């Protein structure tokens with residue numbers, strides 16, 4: 001689930017150009033008297049729609065003319081030269097996501113409580129965000145302009161929610177007619193233009209599983225290596241999803257799926273040399289099955305989709321345990337975020353307000369509580385128990401039920417402030433650690449609207465937020 005700031009621009013026509021949000025002191029942009037809120041409308045005569053256009057049209061150019069609309073309504077042409085590769089010193093507004101035109105039966109928006117934050121109802125479907133942040137799109141309502149843009153600006157890779165290559169099934173899942181659901185020509189065109197694709201299947205029992213899933217994975221694997229990988233993730237239904245067409249994912253269903261997909265994975269490893277089709281961690285955990293080995297995941301192409309996250313964490317943690325006090329292995333996070341993506345000033349890390357590192361508590365005396373989702377808790381507990389045995393620490397792991405969304409939602413990242421707060425009386429020790437992913441990336445606020453400060457004020461011990469890598473770093477220092 002991705003969140004975006006909801007601005008009036010989502011529903012209003014966008015004005016042309018891209019708005020400057022920051023000008024670096026002593027930069028070329030400052031010398032040119034560019035200012036925050038100026039809008040760059042054209043670069044060398046070509047229109048600019050957003051900062052991706054800006055990057056594309058300025059890349060490699062040393063002689064530039066900007067048409068700039070100032071806040072007082074005046075328009076100026078600014079002509080200048082720059083050295084090759086010289087940074088202009090500009091930051092721009094984020095891209096406002098384009099909205100999807102689907103009615104997916106499993107859409108996360110239908111699983112939100114009615115009073116959830118407006119940003120949780122944003123149905124983004126944007127090829128620019130797919131390229132920049134690895135957001136999935138269905139391509140079902142992609143325009144000719146967008147197709148051309150992907151190819152011309154090399155917005156590769158793209159992340160595509162395929163769900164099923166069987167057309168009837170895809171149309172049913174997306175809630176659109178078959179002509180809209182049919183993206184075969186578009187996929188072929190992108191692949192022919194050497195655009196790489198990563199695919200996703202949201203697996204819905206009795207709809208796109210079994211033979212339909214096998215066909216989907218075989219059809220996609222036929223395009224390897226241009227279709228680089230496919231993630232198969234289980235549909236997660238909250239207590240608000242009442243659609244009778246949907247069946248909840250059970251442990252038995254997960255065991256059957258693992259068995260079926262393992263056969264294909266074996267075949268792909270033989271014919272393609274890679275696993276190609278990856279099952280989400282949740283499927284293994286729900287099935288009570290062993291998480292596959294490091295080799296299974298290759299370079300973890302779908303880790304941000306919850307595929308291989310557990311394996312990478314366990315491996316990195318265990319290595320850190322062996323070498324406590326030295327650098328741990330790194331978890332391959334954010335592999336889908338493109339270098340060209342604008343990241344918040346804090347470097348893209350969650351809007352953490354950690355005031356003092358826990359590491360100031362003497363290493364062998366650590367006494368505190370980790371709160372995490374029910375899915376990850378048993379895995380974390382096993383690792384933390386080993387750490388306690390090794391160091392004499394008294395760290396405790398609590399599995400926090402997700403009462404806000406309810407249903408099958410058990411991942412750490414969707415815990416809300418009220419879920420975490422409900423654990424207050426169970427906390428032991430000198431501090432509490434919560435998953436960083438529960439906090440909005442650019443604002444210290446939880447999914448239910450509770451602020452981080454409000455949560456902290458209700459705990460009698462300090463609250464820290466860490467991601468899985470941060471947790472390893474913390475315990476290995």
Ligand code: SF4
Nearest residue numbers: 100102103104107123
């Ligand atoms: S593509 Fe489907 S799941 Fe995604 S936002 Fe649109 S309706 Fe929801």
